[in-house]
Amino acid sequence: MKRKITTSTVLLLIITLVLSGSTFACTDIVVGKNASTDGSVITSHTVDGRYDSRIQIIPAQDHKAGTMAPVYENIVYADHKDLVKLGEIPEVEHTYKYFHGAYPYANEHQLIIGETTIVGAPETANSDEAIMTIEQLEVFALQRCKTAREAVKLMGKLAEEYGFRESCYRGECLTVTDPNEAWVFEVFGVGPMWTKDSGKPGAVWAAKKVPDDHVTVVPNFSRIRKINPDSEDMMVSDNYLQVAEELGLYDPHSKEEFYWNEVYGDVKGETSLRLWRVYSEMAPSKSWDYNKAAEYPFSIKADKKISVHDVIAMFRDTSKDSPYDMTEDEGWYYKDDDGKMIKSVYATPQADDDMRNLLDIEYYRPIARYYCSYFFVSQARSWLPDEIGGVVWFGLDNPENSPFIPMYVGIEDVPTSWKTLNRDKFDRDSAWWAFAQVDDFVNLRYGELREKVDSVLNPMQNHIFELQDQIEEKAMILNITEDQDAVKELLTNHTNSLMHWTENRYWKLADELYYEINNNNN
Known part of the structure; x- marks a missing residue:
């Protein structure tokens, strides 16, 4: 493989190195329906870094013919930065209800999406004419699609037509699920010379279906390796080879095989504790070399079926009892x-x-990190009505020390404190600060205070788990009577009551921990 080294390439590489301290951020774990204990399709996301953790439920809407939909930048920072309009595209007649955050993540039809930024080849950096950020692609997919396949096709089409506006790390990955399928979608720009008037696609992308009986994890680097355009379980942009050749990333006349994650993802020699940890925990019967993470298979069959509780446990993982x-x-x-x-x-x-x-x-970068803004592990379930079947187990700040709350896609609202965020000052009207304060305090004297946090968190989380079957049974009874408003009200009240309870208990726990760390008490 050959690379054309230009001044712009060197500059981009320097920028990447400067920013590399925060490169290794979000983690997505994905489980196919036949790999899970109950038939759920699972995806997940740790939103690591300073991002907008407010929960916004955007209602379904009808639009007049000729309406245009805005395309924004700064969606991920909307709690503290103004949105910047980059352009607009034609609106559709009807858009679905969806859950909006830094990275919008679910809609009313159990379409659920996780995100993780992936490092890519510097040559793919796009021009300012590209307007489709990854979070804006998520918005349009959730507003307009019911299935994962539909979403992948739409996002690929929009990225090609309007240009993919990559982050400073250049590549992006979305783990896209519905009640039947899970897909890994990766997208890159096509270089700084692209213009919309060129008539050429403004993105290169590939998507691979996670086998129904497999699990996978995407830890900030490309996981798609071999490209097979003829497979029913793969989708790829038509220009994937042409762009690689034009940018000097691949020589088609060489004898080297084309590997997507090496050509576009720049993963050669990449190591990942998170990938090693998940695969080692899910399939301990196999031997996983930490130093060869880039060569791991795209997905694996776990030694036993995986529950949503198992994935939640992985999200709390800090590599305890491992060499790392x-x-x-x-x-x-x-x-x-x-x-x-x-x-x-x-x-x-x-x-x-x-x-x-x-x-x-x-x-060694574990999965759970103190700088997480919010996180979720989701379930999409084909045997249940959408309002009940889709559930996003959502939490704030560090997943090691915070509870996961079931937020059903049928709910209509959340408490005001979960829609409020000001991280520039301490704010008791914002739920995020309750969980962040507990995490800050426990880590000041972790050896002594970890047990105290667990004494609150573990019974709380177990109680929440135990309530799931009960609330869903009640919801199904109401569903049989075709009282959809009552179903939504029940689920909304349940989620809201858990959010109020956990937030209030964490404010109290923060006060208890502050007493323990106060240096005048010794």
Whole structure:
């Protein structure tokens, strides 16, 4: 494979290196319907970084002929930055209700989407004429599509027509699910010289179906490897080879095989603790080499079927009891008065850069991180009505220390505090601050306070799990009577009551933890 090195390429590479400290962010775990314990299709998303965690439920709407739909930038930062209109496209007659956040994630038909930014070849960086950001593509898919296949095709078409406006890391991945299928959709730009008037597609993309009996994970790098345009389980833009040749990413006359994730995803030699950890936990019967993550199969068959609870547990994972458990780094240990080596109560898997640099702790990026804005693990279920079958287990801040709340796609509203966010000042009217404060406090004396948080979180989460069957049975009874308004009211009240309860308990827990860490109490 050959690369054309230009001044712009070098500049983009420098930018990537400067920003690499925050590159390794969001994680998506995906489970096919025959791989899950109950037939659910599961996707998920940790939204790591400072992003808009407000829950906004955008109602279904009808539109007059000739209406135009705006295309925005800064959707991911809308809690603290103004939206910038980049353009517009023709509106459709009817748009579906959907759940809007930094990365919009679900609609009323159980179409659910996770996102994870992926590093790509610098040459794919697009021009300013490209307007389709990944979050705007999600909006249009959720507004206009009922199935994952429909969504992939629509997003690919819109990215080609209007140009994919990539993030600073250049590539994007969406894990797109419905009650029957799960797809991994990856998209890149086609280079800085693209213009809409050129008549050429403004994006290159590929999508691969996760086999029904498999699981996969996307940890910020491309997972699609071999391209087979003739397969029913793969979709790809017609220009994928042409663009690779034009940008100098691939020589079709060479004897080298075309691998999507090497050509566009730039993954050669990539390692990933998160990918290693998930595959090792899901299929421990196999041997997984941490240093060869880029060569792992796209998806695997787990040793046993996976429940939504198992995926939630993975989202709380900090690599404990593995060779990459940062709490076991020797930097945390000191000698007591008797000369015995003791682990400090400050030892935490959530140590920031300053703490790791001070103690010379080697960094291994686990799934659960302190800088997460929000997260979810979802279920799409074919045997249930959409209002009940689609559930997004949603939470705020760090998934290690926060509860997952079932938010059904049939609900109509959430508490005001879950729609409110100001991260530039402490705000007791915002639910996010309750969970963020607990996470901050526990990590100040993790060795002592972890148990206290677990004593609240674990019974709380188990109780929430236990309520799922009960509330869904009641909802199904109402559904049989065709009282859809009553179904939505029941589910809305259930989700809202859990959000109020968990938020209030976490405000109290934060006060309890503050007492424990107050240095005048010793």
